[in-house]
Amino acid sequence: MLDDLDPKEFEATARAVMEACGEAPDAAARAGLLAEAGLLGVSAPEDIGGLGLGLDFAIPIVSAAGAGLLGFPLIEAMLLSRALAKVAPEVAGTICTGQAVGTIAWNGTLEAGKVAAAPLAGDATHCLVFCKDGTAILIETAGLQPEMAIDDLDLELPTGAFALTAAEGPALDAAAVAALREDAKMLRAAFALGSATTCLDLAIAYSQDRVQFGKPLSANQVLRHRMSRDTLALETTRNAITRALAEPAEGAGEAREAAWQAAAHYGPAVAESAIQIFGGMGFTWEVPLHRHLRQMLTQNAHGAAAAGLAAVAARLMQTPTNSWYEDIQSAV
């Protein structure tokens, strides 16, 4: 029964599907492969065709997508099928069964007339558009010509923009949008963890294979310690995700933010470190480390990681809630 499932059991399947997706001709074919294995709707309710499992089951799948450089907006599909399940079960169902390809325009608002940073906008059938008041609307993209970005860092998921004057479609209220953004933090953290783990694994293997001055690179303490630090960085991210999923009573929101900030901070840093360990090879187009770095930095931009940290700073400057310091009078 589904109750007895462990999220880890999805890892092997997810990895195999990501590999198959690498050979698939287009987004629709990838959607089919992902849906067939039940990966798109793993955390979506059963009544729309999902598996009805928690967000923790999506974590290893999204990690595998990051590791496998998946060319499909999996994070967006998972977010949309969860968020829309109640307000638009039909379209949510088509997204989680792979019949429709959903994306999210992470930049801009409807009111500004243009929304951008929508991964795979050219192949998407639907796109979620944010509004100024914190709500969002799901539009159909049929008949709309996306303007594809020419400055994307990411090579796996080209983004596009849509010019809009009005929008029609199922709407998410502000609370639903806020919940979607919280889920997105966890999924992006998992994505970066998978991507960065692949980078470190490649660097560890290379360092033990490459011989210079009669010994493998891994014999040098300066590189051993570098890889130990990278290991600590990823272990920190992994444990933070585990803790955030458990929603600790003392602050589930801070725990999610920390997991996301850890991934946003350590993920690209581990990829940079791997490039350094590879030396000249690390700077080549052929070695995929730069692809990982590019996709992680793009996730940081989509998820507005820097703005997230600025918000933490703003909260931190407020009066602390620690009862041992509540008697100190504030003068500001």
Added chain:
Amino acid sequence: MTSHDQISGAASGEYGRKVRAWLQQNLTDELRTDRALETPPSLEALIAFEAAQHTAGLTGITWPTAYSGHGLTLREHLEANREIGLSPMPNAVNSIGKELVGPIVMAVGEERQKQQFLPAILNMQNIWCQGFSEPGAGSDLAGLTTKAEKTADGWRINGQKIWTSGAAKSQRCLLLARTGVKEDRHRGLVMFAVPMDSPGIDVRKIRSIDGQWSFCEVFFNDVIVDDADRLGAPDEGWTAATRVLSIERATNRMYRAWRFQSEIDHLVAACRSDARTFAILNEHARELAWLRMQVELLKGHVETLVDSLMAGEEIAHRGSFPKLFWSEAHQRFATIAQQIVSRFPRNGGQVLNDAKARMQDLYLTGRAETIYAGTTEIQLDIISKRALNLRKAA
């Protein structure tokens, strides 16, 4: 049930609330570590406070009731440590007794030794020090030279220990010595519970960079120790102890994440008391925000390890992660905090003076955090060897 919904998902429960209430009642201004006190609390006052903590259920939480412990689980231990961390409570005088000696005695001690030593640690009759490091053997304990020779009436100890924190106020020393020669490396190591008033023990204090006199050198000149004070057989005792220590590294000072959080809270609250210091604080807002996130990340390390321990998993090298992560993040915080308080106005009043004294002290004492309990470099070696198994030869 998945593993992570045991501890980390648990609400701050009744045990934690009980601990908080006790601390609010009993942690007086004279004992608080966040006050710039002209006269620090006396050793007697600290011992009395620590003995009262045991009675109140703040220490010995997971120890069996047969040895004066509270017979509870790591869940209650974690809950109590959250509250201990959030409070400005003085560090334990007898942390070696509680975090090192207790678990080792429980693992390798004979029943009579458990009865003799364990309750006396919790009720503060016996303060312990740790006699492991030597001038020629710090992290590399294989270089240990302190000798233990079997005699007719026990063991004769000769040698020198160093960095023995609190030796001058201790009643017992957990001593590591060798029965053979230095070339035996890790073989022939034996542990003793040495009474510190034994003839032939000479304790000399060493002053540390924070002005304190806690460190000591301890000389053992023909010190006779009863065989009854040997902990475990030669070799066996030490092997078991290293196993215990790998778990201890993961669970000791479990309050550190919450203490770190509380120190940030104190700095922010103090800076908010004056528009000038608030402006200084704001210059560091972003870096402090990242450190505040690192506090959450440290909780992730601690709580995940507690979950693993409660699930009966092996910890092995994983104890290195929280130690390494905490020491570097906390040291970084202390550096920034020092930069902030160094710009406080003169005669800024008690609130600012208290914060300044605490942050300066944290900065200086913090230098030790990446050195003790295995330096940063040793932790990195452990990870590269045990977690990554990195090759050294072609």
